[in-house]
Amino acid sequence: MNTEKRHKLRSRINRIRGQVEGLGRMVDEDKYCVDILTQIAAARSALDTLGVELLADHLEGCVVGHGSGSEHHCAEPMTREQLIAEVKTTLSRFLK
Amino acid sequence: MNTEKRHKLRSRINRIRGQVEGLGRMVDEDKYCVDILTQIAAARSALDTLGVELLADHLEGCVVGHGSGSEHHCAEPMTREQLIAEVKTTLSRFLK
Amino acid sequence: MNTEKRHKLRSRINRIRGQVEGLGRMVDEDKYCVDILTQIAAARSALDTLGVELLADHLEGCVVGHGSGSEHHCAEPMTREQLIAEVKTTLSRFLK
Amino acid sequence: MNTEKRHKLRSRINRIRGQVEGLGRMVDEDKYCVDILTQIAAARSALDTLGVELLADHLEGCVVGHGSGSEHHCAEPMTREQLIAEVKTTLSRFLK
Numbered sequence: 093m094n095t096e097k098r099h100k101l102r103s104r105i106n107r108i109r110g111q112v113e114g115l116g117r118m119v120d121e122d123k124y125c126v127d128i129l130t131q132i133a134a135a136r137s138a139l140d141t142l143g144v145e146l147l148a149d150h151l152e153g154c155v156v157g158h159g160s161g162s163e164h165h166c167a168e169p170m171t172r173e174q175l176i177a178e179v180k181t182t183l184s185r186f187l188k
Numbered sequence: 189m190n191t192e193k194r195h196k197l198r199s200r201i202n203r204i205r206g207q208v209e210g211l212g213r214m215v216d217e218d219k220y221c222v223d224i225l226t227q228i229a230a231a232r233s234a235l236d237t238l239g240v241e242l243l244a245d246h247l248e249g250c251v252v253g254h255g256s257g258s259e260h261h262c263a264e265p266m267t268r269e270q271l272i273a274e275v276k277t278t279l280s281r282f283l284k
Numbered sequence: 285m286n287t288e289k290r291h292k293l294r295s296r297i298n299r300i301r302g303q304v305e306g307l308g309r310m311v312d313e314d315k316y317c318v319d320i321l322t323q324i325a326a327a328r329s330a331l332d333t334l335g336v337e338l339l340a341d342h343l344e345g346c347v348v349g350h351g352s353g354s355e356h357h358c359a360e361p362m363t364r365e366q367l368i369a370e371v372k373t374t375l376s377r378f379l380k
Numbered sequence: 381m382n383t384e385k386r387h388k389l390r391s392r393i394n395r396i397r398g399q400v401e402g403l404g405r406m407v408d409e410d411k412y413c414v415d416i417l418t419q420i421a422a423a424r425s426a427l428d429t430l431g432v433e434l435l436a437d438h439l440e441g442c443v444v445g446h447g448s449g450s451e452h453h454c455a456e457p458m459t460r461e462q463l464i465a466e467v468k469t470t471l472s473r474f475l476k
Binding site: 285290293294297298300301304305307308311312314316317318320321322324325327328331332334335338339341342345346370371374377378 | 381386389390393394396397400401403404407408410413414416417418420421423424427428430431434435437438441442454466467470473474
């Protein structure tokens with residue numbers, strides 16, 4: 093992952109941390125359940141967007157770029173079949 | 189929400205905040221994308237569990253308990269039809 | 285469930301069956317994967333909307349209406365605590 | 381998509397159609413809402429598994445295989461950047 097991409101992901105994660113801290117404050121202040129639920133749904137959507145972003149980076153950098161020498165940080169050596177099987181497993185954790 | 193329930197929700201939220209901070213560290217340390225994605229899916233599941241917990245509290249305290257005098261913190265006065273319509277809208281934010 | 289509600293649910297289900305049959309045709313005709321995926325996402329959303337609709341009916345007819353004599357078809361006799369625990373389990377099947 | 385893969389997808393879709401038809405019968409027979417909801421969640425999971433399967437085929441056949449001559453049915457000519465952007469859009473329809 094290059095510096096710009098990492099910076100972008102880091103900003104997303106910081107925003108999500110802020111949303112989760114906001115949830116804590118809402119519970120402390122005994123806010124209306126439905127308003128808290130709306131914020132939970134928003135944090136969940138933000139995590140999904142982060143996941144889609146990161147998966148696309150992975151496809152670009154490790155799966156498609158496989159064998160091109162650009163995949164230096166892509167974990168242990170894998171064949172493309174193994175990489176695609178791994179993407180399937182990963183997606184199944186989101187869609188189940 | 190009584191003190192015990194609030195405490196339980198607060199613990200869940202603290203754990204989720206810890207998970208999100210862990211995501212930040214993984215990005216900083218340039219961990220393998222697929223491992224980060226697995227952690228994102230875990231944080232997302234934890235948010236879902238929190239949502240289900242809170243919705244059940246809401247059903248118990250505000251929707252079912254409606255009119256029993258127990259619903260003192262349940263936002264503005266609503267009819268049960270309005271409360272159920274509100275639950276539908278809330279669920280649609282998670283399931284869409 | 286009254287006749288009007290059942291009719292409405294039946295129409296939704298018929299539409300979803302049509303969407304799933306459409307998916308079969310797309311595979312037979314070797315359509316572009318991404319177009320099939322878009323249709324899968326649409327059928328999934330339609331199932332979610334059906335689920336939210338049905339859950340709201342259940343809350344109205346069985347959980348809130350509990351003890352009012354309107355819940356004649358609401359399975360075996362349960363306490364409200366049991367009904368709410370059952371709703372939690374059911375929601376967990378969608379949000380996990 | 382080769383014949384074996386298409387046959388496998390077709391079987392999955394037929395099973396899902398059967399599940400949706402089962403939902404229709406459950407509504408006709410006025411089954412308990414919670415049992416219908418459990419079946420809706422099962423059909424939804426089956427659609428998700430179908431989606432993950434198809435997306436992996438797409439990654440293998442069109443995105444990774446891009447430029448290798450194997451992608452004859454992969455819609456109009458696209459660059460890899462466009463293909464990955466398309467995968468992001470597609471995933472966002474599931475995770476939102």
